[in-house]
Amino acid sequence: MNLLKMFDNQVVGIEFRDDRITLVCLKKGITGFKLTASINIPFNGSGLNDDTISELKKFLTQNGINVKNVSVSIPSEWSLIKFMDVPSPDRNALKNVIRYEIERHIPFDIDDIYYDFQIVAEKSNIYSVILVATQKEKLEYVKDFLDKVPLKLQNVSVASICNLNAIEFSEYKTNILIDYSGIGRRPEVFGSKESVCVSVNIKSNGYEIAVIKNGLCIFLKNAPIDFTVPHDNILKILCDDITNTIDGISGKKPDKIVLSGDVVSGLKDLLAGTGTRIKIVEKLSCQSKNGMGLSMNDILSATGACYSAFGFGSTQVNLLPDKGSRNKKAGPMIARISLVVIVLLSCMLAFLEISREKYMIKAIEKEISGNKPVMMQIEQLSSELYMIDKKKKYLKEKEVGNMSKLDMLAELTVILPENVWLSGFSCTEKKKGTGGYKGEVIISGFTKSYSDLISLIENSSYFENAEFVKPITKSGFGEAFEIKASIAAPDKKKAGQEK
Secondary structure, three states, X not given: XXXXXXXXXXXXXXXXXXXXXXXXXEEEEOOEEEEEEEEEEEOOOOOOOHHHHHHHHHHHHHOOOOOOEEXXXXXXXXXXXXXXXXXXXXXXXXXXXXXXXXXXXXXXXXXXXXXXXXXXXXXXXXXXXXXEEEEHXXXXXXXXXXXXXXXXXXXXXXXXXXXHHHHHOOOOOOOHHHHHHOOOOOOOOOOOOOOEEEEEEEOOXXXXXXXXXXXXXXXXXXXXXXOOOOHHHHHHHHHHHHHHXXXXXXXXXXXXXXXXXXXXXXXXXXXXXXXXXXXXXXOOOOOOOOHHHOOHHHHHHHHHHHHHHHOOOOOOOOOOOXXXXXXXXXXXXXXXXXXXXXXXXXXXXXXXXXXXXXXXXXXXXHHHHHOHHHHHHHHHHHHHHHHHHHHHHHHHHOEEOOEEHHHHHHHXXXXXXXXXXXXXXXXXXXXXXXXXXXXXXXXXXEEOOOOOHHHHHHOOOOEEEEEEOOOOEEEOOEEEEEEEEEEEOHHHHHHHHHO
């Protein structure tokens, strides 16, 4: 198995509109999100038909998209979005209480709708929730169309919420470690978790205003707008609605206003007078450089549907009736567990390798310690051999005149009797010697009788002018002596003796 494919996943998002469908393919790999393909398929006057299905199949085949599950965004006009404060003893009982509130506040039979809700605030036993409901016939219409492709619904949300999630993650960049380890930072488009942000998304036929507080959507509104009216009138309509929303919903001055979509010229400058920081979102981080021919507004809702399928987005609703059996976070959870297992295995292998190396080092150290006495003897012998070799080399190479020290020692060994023991020997070369002498030698040692030592040395062809340097002294080894003699060339002395 290729481990990288465990973290390589793609989702198809489809936005349904009254006049067309928009499809995008969002891929989540080891380096983050990437939009790999997108298309707008307009209807040919009769809504969803065989031509639309053929065009959709062709697009999936040409782009190599092999997915069976899709995440869908349906028009906000098909749904009812309501914010309610619901009393409930606890979260477990909240679902039944919500069902009761739906029957009271929604003008449809409970059996004729699909719905979902999300808790956005909690205080004591009062739960603030966002409730989204749509008629069953709308979702059955979508399901019947996708069954003919065939594709299967994984997640269904409304366009307003999908747009909000896409804007929230418009600048989000992640990678395999940040994503699956769960240590990634919250997107900062809407500010920090404690801040209040107003999001305004302007579309071709209207606009959406949302208020995000403590990281969750507490207000969401869709409104039409006539772009044929004078420009100043459009600015006034938008500005007044944004100001009224801020005054009536958030309870405090917002920290940021986020503008996206077909931003009206001059709106940012007009809102700057409020003293609130203005941010404009012009592109989604998952889009490629060329944008594949579609604007951000074209793909915004379909991309947000993909993020919902991945479990990304602060506002999460899924209108599918069997969503309980669809654990949309199972994929990320499995990937996180797999990542943890891989990290643990890597750490274990590293630990075993380090332990093996430590064991080998200890074994080597133990063996070295056991051989230490032998090694010390070898080192001592090596040192002695080195000194002997050094002395030998010195004796061979050092010459006085034409004689080496070794030659002179050999001569003394021959001329001196067996009862003489030498304890010292040194010689000095005289470069400017007189009388043919090349230097002098000093020998010291012990003897049984010193009386004939001078004559023995004088009779040698190597030495002349022998004399005692110090008085003779008695010791336990005999009579200690020290004699100095001149060194002469053997040939010269031999010639002198013949004369």
